[in-house]
Amino acid sequence: MDVAFTRQVLDNGLNVIVHEDHRCPIVAVNIWYHVGSKNEQPGRTGFAHLFEHLMFEGSEHYDKGFFEPLQEAGGMVNGSTNADRTNYWAVVPSNALEIALWMESDRMGYLLPALTQAKFENQRDVVLNERRQNYENRPYGLAPMAILATLFPPDHPYHWLTIGVPADLHAASLEEVRHFFATYYHPRNASLALAGDIDAAAALDLACRYFGDMPPGPEVAPVRPAAVRLTSEARLLLEDRVELPRLYVSWHTPGLFQDDDAEMDLLADVLTSGKSSRLYRQLVYERRIATEVAAIQNSREASGFFQVIATAAPGRTLDELRQAIDEELARMAAQGPTSDELERAKVQFEAQFVFGLQNVGGFGGKSDQLNAYNVFLGDPGWFARDLARYSQATTDGLRAAAARYLGPGGRVIASVVPRGRPDLAVADSTAGAESGTHDPAPSNASMRGGSPAPVVWS
């Protein structure tokens, strides 16, 4: 199962990757800029994402917003920012490839002349609303930032959420937008993938025409934060407008494509995917002490973190859940999964992987994946090797990974409980490390007290 491609590096440093797939008369234009919230500084968080919004507001030669011409051509358009990268994509009928390239190149080369204070302030309001909608006004929505702020020390670039802190967003200026653009948004820091119903040579020619004459831009120094290890267990308490308490247990783990990253993915599947998975069966199906449980390996470029998240059934405490989770993880660390469990997890990954190949564009489609491999590994042709990471995993490898990373020593345990019910939390929890996240509007969750949780990084 492989994806044939051609890659060309233009003189200005832009990576262009082309892949033909003629099943549907559409083409995906996907571009990654290797910049995310981990390139930000404390006090200036949320900027990479705010900037992403501005990329849709028009550029010098087409200053009426990015959407209209592509919508008119029958296309679909979106973008996203995470800690490590920002991506933009359009999926258009194959006859509209040139329009998409024209638009994409215009905002790479000529964004700033069209940028105004009014656009900037409007999109800052939009982003503040995005934050209210997805974090402040959502049950359990403030847990992620408290957890990250405790998992990672204040000077570590994974300490904050990509959405940022309102005070930082308010402090951002148009001048910083200009500086950010000049630093990160240029051919040398970008990777462009075209996939779909196209002729590879003709598509490469077009890409050269539209992007080839842009200046390369300054070299971007990679962000390589020092490895972090928690040497103690931190217990956070958050009170929120929720009916049922929820437990988050988080550990540091290897980053994306690093050794044991695939093992952690497979472990997450063995633990919580489907009724017969270890933790779901224990907590939800048999003992009924939880209403839901999920495990996830958050693979990031520099390092990862693994989480087990469980919501207590009415009348149950989070300590009961923690204990049950600890027992199961201890069993996994001692004995590993059965070979049947591992085989099921592997075939799930294989199936999901092949399903993903059905889309040329969009988040996780082939063009996005070509760029992911290219930006993080320097090789777009990593499909087969990626799949092999999973197919070659062993039960003992999973056992060893569970033992190495998921111990009770260094981890963050966050309890989110209904207001006024700290008794439902894991014992000895203290107020979460607040990092000035509050909006002027009354927020939905509060962290009790204000003293930072006792946590030691090394």
Added chain:
Amino acid sequence: MSVDRSRLPILGPEPHFRFPEIAKQTLPNGLRIWTIEQPGLPVTALIALVPAGAASDPSDRPGLAALTGDMLDEGAGGRSALDLQEALGRIGASLDTEVGADATMLTLAMLSRFTGQGLALLADILTRPALAEHEFTRLRELRVNRLTQLRDVPPSLADRAFSRLLFGVHAYAHLPMGSEPSLRAMTHDEVCAFHRRAYDPRRTTIVAVGDASHDAMFRAIADAFSGWAPGAGENGSSAVPGTVAPVVGSRVAIVARPAAPQSELRIGQVGAERRTPDYHALLVLNALLGGQFVSRINMNLREHKGYTYGARTTFDFRRGRGPFLLQTSVQTQVTAAAVRESFNEFQAIRDTRPATPEEVALARASLTRGFPRSFETSEQVARAVAQLALYDLPDDSFEQFVPRVDATSEDDVTRVANRYLQPSEMITVIVGDPDVVVPAMRAEGFPEPQFVTVE
């Protein structure tokens, strides 16, 4: 060669697209089998469409269809719930059970080398579910707990309050998940009886999309399902929900969420059924009003005012007349202003600022040129084809889509805007902070907000 940036490139000739060809057959037991060949990747998508959804719930048992749908894979064909889950896991198949207003849809996506095993499991799930009492008790408890949690989720509160206020005692008045009192009162016998009544080969359609021939897919499905015996009753094709009692006058309802930083909004009225001859004109109207990014309402509320992360409108086309609604979430302080702007837009598109030729051309182009995009994956194709079965649409519906949309004029858009958008009869639901929202709504001159709760 340098780039001419003085104008956008001209669009090349439209690429040719062939819509999936559907081969239809019917088994002696009445089961309809529709297959579509989609070569390219070793994946197969199966959909079992049973035309019984939330609208088939007895009036005192909202949530029965959904709980029955959820019970299907809690043990079947002699396997326990856990064994069945493991059997699906061993072939990497993902089963998705979706209970909507008009239908229950089971989707099974898998690698093609497992199609035979997948079909056998799907047949067990659909036709031989255990429906064991202890699993029913467990699942009901999970559903009640889920409803408890949803009391704190603003979009869920808004959707439930909006449906109830809009549809009153009509079959569309409740969401598939039902209510806590109904679930607590529900019995195991009721689930078994619903399954007997609703799940019948004469009313079911299986859609298969895969990299195999029509014949091979048909034979595999026939093997798995030919033993399914029709029920005792007559072949009752599922009823189309009847007409809705009209709303008299505009109403505003509030679900209190003190100190909420945002207000979750729903504004709308009863819209249209999927088979309406106005379908294509309504799609064009919706696209330019609030159905896509560059639409009046999103551009106004998000891009000009900065009130929200996004706003959109939808005609939820169903077998009967589904809702038309605007959905958004806005900063608390601007709630009344956002509602006012929304009503202004509904009024404007009717008369003061009717759709312009440019807007209509943009909406038409976006709908027609974007149409092939929704036939890329096997699951997308299966879902599109299942719509034909659910709404009894003619076989050439896909081919007719582009010419019908293209035939929509500005006058058509204005006509359907006037026919389907009546601001004076719209319902507004606000989940938000009453201390801020109620005085602001009064000051804007809206009807006095009524406080409602969601059970």
